Amino acid sequence: IxxxxxxxxxxxxxxxxxxxxxxxxxxxxxxIIKLTHLPKIKKDFAYEVLDFRKKxxxxxxxxxxxxxxDHTMTDKEYAGxxxxxxxxxxxxxxxxxxxxxxxxxxxxLHVVGADYxxxxxxxxxxxxxxxxxxxxxxxxxxxxxxxxxxxxxxLDAQALSYAMRRAFNSKDxxxxxxxxxxxxxxxxxxxxxxxxxxxxxxxEA
Numbered sequence: 158i159x160x161x162x163x164x165x166x167x168x169x170x171x172x173x174x175x176x177x178x179x180x181x182x183x184x185x186x187x188x189i190i191k192l193t194h195l196p197k198i199k200k201d202f203a204y205e206v207l208d209f210r211k212k213x214x215x216x217x218x219x220x221x222x223x224x225x226x227d228h229t230m231t232d233k234e235y236a237g238x239x240x241x242x243x244x245x246x247x248x249x250x251x252x253x254x255x256x257x258x259x260x261x262x263x264x265x266l267h268v269v270g271a272d273y274x275x276x277x278x279x280x281x282x283x284x285x286x287x288x289x290x291x292x293x294x295x296x297x298x299x300x301x302x303x304x305x306x307x308x309x310x311x312l313d314a315q316a317l318s319y320a321m322r323r324a325f326n327s328k329d330x331x332x333x334x335x336x337x338x339x340x341x342x343x344x345x346x347x348x349x350x351x352x353x354x355x356x357x358x359x360x361e362a
Contacts, residue, residue: 158190160193180325247269263342266335267334281341283337290313
């Protein structure tokens with residue numbers, strides 16, 4: 158499963174392409190893409206994936222199974238959806254809160270994601286299947302509205318496909334370790350604890 162909005166920085170397209178290239182339609186595998194929303198139909202934002210709606214609509218029996226969920230879910234429903242999956246794939250080229258990744262790990266999922274993800278998202282090391290990244294230039298306006306030209310770390314396409322395949326081949330083992338991953342996550346810092354750690358203390362006069 159992968160989740161997010163259809164923005165270039167979320168990497169949903171990279172995950173979709175890697176999945177379709179790696180898996181055959183005859184394999185018992187399914188990619189679930191939980192979207193927060195679809196791109197604005199009559200607007201063209203540089204930071205959104207162009208024609209994402211059309212690309213999703215083009216999926217058919219020629220490819221391994223893909224399920225798109227774009228309706229609103231309650232917290233309980235979303236937690237159930239995560240818990241029903243075997244793996245979370247984070248294709249982001251930039252992270253802010255990484256809350257969707259932390260939610261997945263809290264539900265016991267291993268995460269395929271950037272090699273630096275455990276550090277920035279404060280995740281248990283045993284919960285991440287790391288993928289090497291390559292530094293690339295993100296054009297103006299593609300990271301977010303009016304963003305400057307900047308450098309980001311993008312998942313290596315071949316390494317991403319390989320990591321997804323490794324996870325698929327080890328799915329029984331991943332399922333057996335869900336409880337341990339969720340338990341490990343409980344021992345990590347909460348957002349409140351992290352905020353207190355990085356917030357400067359007031360200077361006394």
